[in-house]
Amino acid sequence: MSVDGNGDVIDVEAAAQADGSSAPDGTPLLAVDHLRVLFPIKAGTVVNRKIGYVHAVDDVTFVLNEGETLGIVGESGCGKTTLIRTLVRLVDSTGGTIRFRGADITNADRKDLQPIRREMQMVFQDPQASLNPRKRINQIIATPLRIRGVPKDRFEAETRGLLDKVGLQPEHLNRFPHEFSGGQRQRIGIARALAVEPKLILLDEPVSALDVSIQAQVINLLDKLQDDLHLSYVFVAHDLGVVRHVSDRIIVMYLGKLMEISPAEELYTKPIHPYTSALLGAIPIPDPNENRARERTMLTGEPPNPINPPTGCRFHTRCPFATEICSTAEPPLTQYANGHLAACHHPQHVTASEVVGAVRSEASPLSAGEDRPVT
């Protein structure tokens, strides 16, 4: 699903100004380069001392192309939510760069960000908490319309159009958020994001608070909107079934590090990183026979503390394949066929020749070694 790159001419120029270069065609919509987000931990009542850092996102590199859906999965505390909040600049990064259509927005100020925020919208996990309870739906949706510069007399028609797009009725316009069910509220959140006609929507667990039958409705809606409006999505979720259903490519994160990036389908048939295998194995399949037949690797223990992450590969403390090297050297991201990347010294589901043909990826963390993976 690729769409031509010149969406809104004015915004491309504005974005280009921020970094002084023009955005040539073929530039990815979003390029994230060695991004780090560290949260300081402070102690002391009189003098605030920094006693350590939470390594929330630690040297993450990836790109998102136009019209693509990129899934991000991982357990709680892996940094997936911090990562996408950093992408919309709700959280400031500690290092690395974020480029939107080639323009560096890592340290862009409010004014420079404004045109970019119009193209990049976020939908939050909890639809209850992300809608102002004292505002009616038409007011909630009118704010982004005003920002877009829609004339006041067009508000009503635009809002009706948006509600229609997300499958809500016109009579819902004058209601308050509490009068809606969870699924409907999430549709309002999506309508609000769509109001500024964005190119990219960052979705933070958009369906995890919803019942399965409602989840399916919202996923179908997102799917349809993407086709109709040529949107790109970054879809963060912990549910690997949902992520697989919506994504073109998937990133697996663990303790702030990128473990694997893979075309969506291949991640499930050919997981290279042992952590991915373990995640997949942990999901119960809603089919008794398949569940009984399947061999599952049960992961022991829990994710380590992100304040003091393990040396070497962050997963080595729980990994069934870990050897000496895993605790001493951080594995680089190795690129296999099909743009499938994994950061592991002992890759799974790959043949010896695939390992020989694999190369060290540019996206590897700066602290990673040069070690070749061993089979």
Place this chain on the structure above:
Amino acid sequence: MSSGVQTPSADGYLLGVEDLKVSFRTEDGVVRAVDGVSFGIKPGEVVAIVGESGSGKSVTAMTLMGLTRSPNATFEGRALFDGRDLISATDEELRKVRGGGIAMVFQDPMSSLDPVQRIGKQIVEQIRAHDKNISKAQAYDRAAELMERVGVPRARERLRSYPHEFSGGMRQRVMIAMALSNDPRLLLADEPTTALDVTIQAQILDELRQLRDATGAAIILVTHDLGVVADIADRIVVMYAGRVVEQGTLDEIFYDPQHPYTWGLLGSIARIDRDRSQRLPAIPGLPPSLLRPPEGCHFRPRCPHAFDRCTQVPELKSRLADAPDHLDRCWLEPERKRALRVVGDQIGLASEQAVIS
């Protein structure tokens, strides 16, 4: 599986729920939260109660423990545990059953532990509440033993920890340890893994399975996750808008589901082992308000297969000659159901259009 278990009531059931109804009077009217729930559970069995928010699954579980008793609540029906009716039992009688015969594990392990008490003290309190003869030291020994049994490392040391020092998975283990402290014969687990990550969920489910095998206790698992159900349950009770719409064995529900709502549930899941179809066969619409439920079958307004007879409430009974224990509440003929429930090549709820509203 059921070794070392006392003989249950005469019909072989440890717990028998008969036509349970729970309603709450509110400012807006009477909410019929549970409107006709019947099921039984045998020793050593894992029964899953499946349904979406508002289906009445949690109210059913909490009512069995007497936790929904309040001035605005009315109850009908019976729930026989050991020959004693839990619905009409006095608070004093129920107190003995709770924690002793039946124990409960809640969804949110953080809000069900006291944040200012050490873990050990909380477990010991529970042990001594039901066993007056045990000394404090013995109770601490037992607490450590229980923590070890549910897979808490360095159990004795960690008895001195506070709940905030534990991760979500560890807290849930503590909850299970507390529930086990008085050797319950029935464990009620209300969404025990919903708040946990998948890798931890797998560990907790494994823990529950081992406990069932070791102690012979029966487990009622309240959940919305059909994956979890397929992993652990022996039998399934499907609830919708306060009623049981279908119940049967694991394989019956997954491979020969009789109620359109069950088809919809099975079809809505984005599964990792299936082709990524263009659209998921979602269930259209929303669950009804329990203040004013629709006439007849509660699923009728969302059901694409509804016909005139559906305005009458179908009885919960078996409509299959070869499966007398597979019950459902649907007027459709079984043969017709087998044709209607296939969408593409999978079970799902057919609809005229790709449903997005």
